[in-house]
Amino acid sequence: MRLECYNLNYTYPDSEVPVIRDLSFSMETPGFNAVFGPSGVGKTSLAKLIAGMEPGFSGKIITTGIDTILYSYNLERLPGWSGTGNHLDKVTPDGKQQLKDRLISIFELKNILESRFSKLSMGQQNRINLVRYLLQDFDLLIMDESLANVDEKLRETIILSIKDLFPAKMFLYISHNLMEVSGLCRDVLVFGKPSGNKGCSIIGGRDYTKGYQPDKETLDRTMLEIMNAI
């Protein structure tokens, strides 16, 4: 099971400059992988191509063994006519009740299940949105800054739990947090600065799991490696 891209090129319909130029990479699944790079470099665009939301690219995206791809992002909203807990129940497939309760407790959402989405803080909105995606059936879940407004500590707990709970799934985590990406992810697809000539490369992260003992030195090395690839 691999996610492979070959010679991907993409230009937005009403734009002239391509956002993605001749991108090729390959990632093994399952695993918690990341996409990293400066703002505006094309991470979201790539994610949408992989999720099949933007047609009209050239090149190949091969997803062997990956049938269901979900794309989630941090600005999504839940409908407002009832509490978020209610919406969560509605989209929980049969048999995943326990998983739901587990996630609610990990994501620290117990107290806000009664609230309407619009009354939540930004981090709460991020979390409730991500939970409903995790409850769906998927092979690959793209999380485009899905936890951007959550505090670092909780974010780490969440990511480690996701890795623990979904060992057989693939994740593509888009984040601007270098430490997180270096420490918690397996393969990191790093986008070089468009102005530079670095292109894209895949760098191995530390892929820590629950209860890890941080090894400062190797982590720093990975971080440096990633920064150099930009």
Place this chain on the structure above:
Amino acid sequence: MRLECYNLNYTYPDSEVPVIRDLSFSMETPGFNAVFGPSGVGKTSLAKLIAGMEPGFSGKIITTGIDTILYSYNLERLPGWSGTGNHLDKVTPDGKQQLKDRLISIFELKNILESRFSKLSMGQQNRINLVRYLLQDFDLLIMDESLANVDEKLRETIILSIKDLFPAKMFLYISHNLMEVSGLCRDVLVFGKPSGNKGCSIIGGRDYTKGYQPDKETLDRTMLEIMNAI
């Protein structure tokens, strides 16, 4: 010139639990200060109280020497009928042309001034939005996760430049990035976990300025101090 709060209490109109309970603190201005704390703890709520956007709180907010308070946040949008550069021009007060050009170059926005806001990446949207606030006349600018979707490197450059360019102004920076808050800010108002009994405290950050030499040890100590206050 100080920003002082005494015995602040606030409960949202349609809610029962107070978000802010008996909060008192005081910050000297000018300076680049931060508000830090777990998601959902009341940072945004406090910011809105200070900006005068939510009436109906009890307690006192004293803003001596602070006349104009602006509140910016990361989900704001610019109107869509013309390019972002055009909108920026429209809201640039006379005499601030140079500052505008300066900021555009620091924020790396040159290439996107022609684009409509909706076509920008999230980080680009964050940046163009913040630039227009910096061009206004203000004494205190609250930045509620205003750079949440920008990569860390650029974010640091931006913050250091802001400190450099606006030494006489006060900033309240709400962020989930511990390192940034510890290193770059002067006073950090840390919100304790609502479940805990820590309350709020002000912890001094390293307040680095342009061209700083990071001192790992003291920075780590500050970070620890902040984490302990939560």
Place this chain on the structure above:
Amino acid sequence: ETELNYRLKWLFNTSVAGDIYAEAKGYFREAGLKVNVREGSPEKNAINELELGHSDFGVASADQVIRALDKGAKIIVLAQLFQVSPMQWIYRTDQPQIKTLEDLKGRNIGITFGGNDETVMNTLFAKAGITKKDVKIFGVRFDFTPFFKREVDVWPVYFNSQGVILKDKLEKEGEKVYFFNPADFGVNFVANSVITSEKTWKNRPDMVKKFTAALLKGWEAAMEPSNEADVLMEIKKKDKESNDELRRLQLIATRELIKPLASIKIGTIDTDAWKQTETIMLDEKQIKKPVHVETMLKN
């Protein structure tokens, strides 16, 4: 050349043949007048226009005139166009003919509520001692479907316009019709007349005379059978909607009403009929007090 406006009561059609003809043949111009002949409707009535100064002359039915007098308007009647009221009822010949008012009993009769056919029919009922229980009243609107579908037996029409059209339509389907004319039963409800405001009549008597003379000359000429082809051609220019044959039949019908006898001069005001009209309206409580309409009739 004096320019003035003349507001008709209804749309251009054959029943205003004389008005069209007077203008077309230049009778007004000969009298030194330039007359704009304009169509009317219930919403645009001549009496309002006279007062507002939008028109100088107009056509109104007697009930309108009497009502206006009752409300203090100053109206002068210059000529009575219809000697016989065109306001009649049509019914099919497969129903017994209405020979006496008694024959109305048991019929399903159409009435335009608020229209003057209601007033006329009520008067007829009163005359014959018929109560609302003896007949079935049906509220009429502008479309004829209920009559076509035989839901109503006796339907109010303007004899010389709609009457002709309906007669023609039914005849095409092999059905014959009768007309029920209230005048045959002693109810003379005056219809269209030429009017002007008292002010105009007093201040510009010359112009009034010239206008009336030219108009009536137009009517005389239009009703002259030998001019028929020419008249029809002039009408056709204004009323493109109906076909030639219908217009010819309408012209014949109009002649019967405008000039029932060769001896009657067109425009003659039938003072008794006016008085009767006023009496009827007073009885029907359409006006509050006598208005002495006869004092406003200036032939």
Place this chain on the structure above:
Amino acid sequence: MLFRRIYQFLIVYFIGLIFLLLIKAVLSLSDYVIPGVGLITETFGQVLNTYFFDVMNTMSVTVLGQCISIAMAFGVGIAGRKSSWMGSFIKVTAYNIQAYPIVALAPIIFILLGDGFISRLLIASMICYFPLLLSVLGIMATPVEDIEHFYIITGRMRWQLEVKIRAFENLSKITTVISGSATLAMAGTIVAEFIAANAGIGYSIRVALYQSDLAKILVALFMIGIIISIYQGCLETLGEQIKTRWSVSKGGNTI
């Protein structure tokens, strides 16, 4: 709120009346063209009672007609929201029928349905529904991407849900249009009565019009105005309550 509506209506009405009376005075017109205060007051006394019941009669059709219109507008709006062939066909049908003035369609309606209550109701709803339809179409055709995305990508989107999401996000627009359309339903019913019925205020207006009795028309306008104000006031209050119930303020999510 309701009270405010009523006295605001009274202000409007009396400004209009004074304006007419001024014209009467300036041009020294007779009572026939513009009735004087005396005549209006007298007519008021005479017909107020009758007209009140006439308007109430009309109101009963109005309310029903409005309900039907709302149902029709949502039905057609939902069916025609897609830019597919069928959606466009439904729109063309709806639009074309609307372009026909009701007076032209009335004969056909009467042939098909007779001229009873049903025709009156149909005409009223036809006049009222179209403006509703336009709003509903506009709302239903605009995606709310940040909410709909989840349901689309997970294959959970059903048309009912789509409609619910879009309606909820535009709740205040919808309540504005619905409570505003009450006046259209009223006007529609009156027109229907004007051309078809033997009852209701529309019928009374027709009679007054035939008799050129402007005083009666002014009284009718007064009665219509006051009752529609009350009705609308009630609708607005109801709308507010629905909004609060269904939880309002999609805004607030961040600011």
Place this chain on the structure above:
Amino acid sequence: MLFRRIYQFLIVYFIGLIFLLLIKAVLSLSDYVIPGVGLITETFGQVLNTYFFDVMNTMSVTVLGQCISIAMAFGVGIAGRKSSWMGSFIKVTAYNIQAYPIVALAPIIFILLGDGFISRLLIASMICYFPLLLSVLGIMATPVEDIEHFYIITGRMRWQLEVKIRAFENLSKITTVISGSATLAMAGTIVAEFIAANAGIGYSIRVALYQSDLAKILVALFMIGIIISIYQGCLETLGEQIKTRWSVSKGGNTI
């Protein structure tokens, strides 16, 4: 697009016609109740030409009337968007005037304005503007907080800007309503002609009704339908272009 509109209209029209003819056949109604194919075809040939020019005449007023309506709707909508006393007063006025059927107002309009072109135009715009107003009110009264916040907090908000922001964010709703309201303007003009004018298809319909000539009415409906379809097709194309120009898709910002 335009072509599609036209043939879709033809389908609608002929379905309606066949339906009528079926009723005629089933109930064996005579030609004077529902005209037969022969009579319709014959009438078609006779009046098609005249009616075409009548409809074009009507169209000229329609277009002007629609422009005025749009201006009026935006004027009143913008003035009445606030929930202040004045805003509510303007709304009450607009709503009440709308509740009055035009037939009841017509005599007053004629008294004030005479029966020329102006009255005709006024009546047409009054019928057309109200539905537009409802949409505009709904849109103008709903804040777009994430865009407006900056301008409000920096004290830069002017009503023009507010209107521009809200209009732009709801552009597709507004174009739907505007292009849809073309049919209302048409219907309004026809009604105005019906009661006021001596030209246009409304006038011809009145004459045909007076003559009880359903065949002519059917031809008139045909001409109206086909021309309104073309007009609307053009408006929609224009709307699309405006949307593209003013840059569309407020959505897309993140997804």
